[in-house]
Amino acid sequence: MGQSSSARLKRMSSMIELINELWYLKRDLVSDDYDRALYRLAQEVDGRMRIHEYPTGEPCWTWRVPEKWTCQEAYLETLDGRRLIDVANHPLHVVSYSIPFEGIVSRQALLEHLHVHPHLRQAIPFVFKYYQRDWGLCTTQELRETLSEQNYRVVIRTSFEPGLLKVGEVVIPGESEESFALVAHLCHPAMVNDDLSGVVVGLEVARALLAGAKPHYTYRLLILPETIGSVAYLSHNEALIPNMAGGLFLEMLGNDSPHALQGSFQPGSQADRCLTTALRGLDTQGYTAPYRTVINNDERQFNAPGVRVPMLSISRVERRDSPTWPYPEYHSSLDTPAIISAERLEASKQLVLGLLQAWENNQYAVNNFKGEIFCSGYGIWVDYRLNPEGHRRLFEIMERCDGEHTIADIASELEIPFQAVQEITHTLNEKGLVRYSREPHSTRPARMQSK
Numbered sequence: 001m002g003q004s005s006s007a008r009l010k011r012m013s014s015m016i017e018l019i020n021e022l023w024y025l026k027r028d029l030v031s032d033d034y035d036r037a038l039y040r041l042a043q044e045v046d047g048r049m050r051i052h053e054y055p056t057g058e059p060c061w062t063w064r065v066p067e068k069w070t071c072q073e074a075y076l077e078t079l080d081g082r083r084l085i086d087v088a089n090h091p092l093h094v095v096s097y098s099i100p101f102e103g104i105v106s107r108q109a110l111l112e113h114l115h116v117h118p119h120l121r122q123a124i125p126f127v128f129k130y131y132q133r134d135w136g137l138c139t140t141q142e143l144r145e146t147l148s149e150q151n152y153r154v155v156i157r158t159s160f161e162p163g164l165l166k167v168g169e170v171v172i173p174g175e176s177e178e179s180f181a182l183v184a185h186l187c188h189p190a191m192v193n194d195d196l197s198g199v200v201v202g203l204e205v206a207r208a209l210l211a212g213a214k215p216h217y218t219y220r221l222l223i224l225p226e227t228i229g230s231v232a233y234l235s236h237n238e239a240l241i242p243n244m245a246g247g248l249f250l251e252m253l254g255n256d257s258p259h260a261l262q263g264s265f266q267p268g269s270q271a272d273r274c275l276t277t278a279l280r281g282l283d284t285q286g287y288t289a290p291y292r293t294v295i296n297n298d299e300r301q302f303n304a305p306g307v308r309v310p311m312l313s314i315s316r317v318e319r320r321d322s323p324t325w326p327y328p329e330y331h332s333s334l335d336t337p338a339i340i341s342a343e344r345l346e347a348s349k350q351l352v353l354g355l356l357q358a359w360e361n362n363q364y365a366v367n368n369f370k371g372e373i374f375c376s377g378y379g380i381w382v383d384y385r386l387n388p389e390g391h392r393r394l395f396e397i398m399e400r401c402d403g404e405h406t407i408a409d410i411a412s413e414l415e416i417p418f419q420a421v422q423e424i425t426h427t428l429n430e431k432g433l434v435r436y437s438r439e440p441h442s443t444r445p446a447r448m449q450s451k
């Protein structure tokens with residue numbers, strides 16, 4: 001008793017504090033620093049995080065868990081020993097999962113293995129070759145342009161060894177076993193917006209859900225290494241998949257762009273209808289776009305054949321036709337705490353909680369009435385001369401309260417915010433005219449079979 005109350009008193013770190021503490025770790029897919037970050041995050045949910053482990057080589061549907069990768073040393077020198085690039089100065093100077101290499105190489109051979117950012121001259125790019133088995137270093141365009149000697153010395157000391165891929169799972173049990181998944185990836189060494197920002201927002205949302213009243217749905221936050229982490233988890237928890245009614249991938253939530261809500265592979269799903277219409281009522285700057293048109297992440301694994309969980313994604317990214325899509329510092333050494341703010345993270349957290357609130361409230365509106373409601377008699381009539389729009393809306397919503405439409409279905413059909421529909425159904429519910437149901441409950445009279 002004393003222990004649990006003191007645990008409750010323990011001050012948790014803020015999202016920004018966690019980012020400042022963890023961002024510079026070398027969080028490669030299977031690595032010591034990835035594990036450090038995950039265990040640190042687990043402390044923030046007071047023993048509620050379960051950590052799943054998948055050993056190197058473990059089959060995960062068509063994939064296998066990769067080796068643990070460690071870089072002991074990596075640098076580039078002139079032949080007279082002048083060090084030009086050194087991973088000790090920044091973790092991104094080596095390609096993630098680079099094979100070891102040591103030798104004298106010609107300038108030409110070096111340039112084939114030396115990666116720079118396509119448009120940021122002073123940034124070191126994030127390059128990964130998880131499954132290609134190649135060596136490589138990364139640097140700035142500025143440094144590459146100074147390379148004028150015939151030959152250079154390259155040293156890359158890395159090791160591949162059996163390890164454990166780790167997935168953190170926080171479950172918030174609901175009344176129902178039907179669940180909703182929140183997913184963010186913790187991999188990506190020394191970067192912030194992609195996707196430590198999504199991880200800390202997800203964790204804060206989980207903490208808010210744990211502190212609140214028991215929800216209807218069960219919620220499941222998954223913190224994992226991108227792609228392989230999702231495949232490992234799903235392939236080892238297949239029994240959970242039929243109960244996953246929807247999901248939301250969280251990424252890039254700290255920078256200044258407006259929220260982009262990307263639909264799932266099943267745009268007609270309740271998750272899609274509910275979240276896209278709820279966004280309209282929560283964030284007028286936000287926009288929605290179809291599956292795979294904003295940005296691709298772990299939601300692909302949930303939406304894929306044989307899984308088909310309708311998972312949307314929320315991120316702050318520029319429009320796809322922008323030259324700096326998804327944001328200027330993407331996959332580079334400039335993706336640091338300097339490009340994000342506590343205010344943006346907080347706004348994203350509130351938005352996600354608002355979307356989940358709509359998801360909780362999304363039910364079938366079942367009519368207790370027949371015919372058109374005598375609105376004046378119930379004190380709900382809207383004068384069309386004073387408010388023609390409100391008058392029309394009221395009738396459009398009422399005629400869809402038939403036990404076959406959810407609130408999200410109605411909002412979707414009328415192209416209005418979820419909350420606007422909910423306001424009307426709430427009034428009708430208070431008047432005893434409408435009841436809510438988690439299941440469809442058609443009130444059409446049965447027709448005689450025609451002979």
Ligand SMILES: [Zn+2]
Nearest residue numbers: 188194195331
């Ligand atoms: Zn990324």
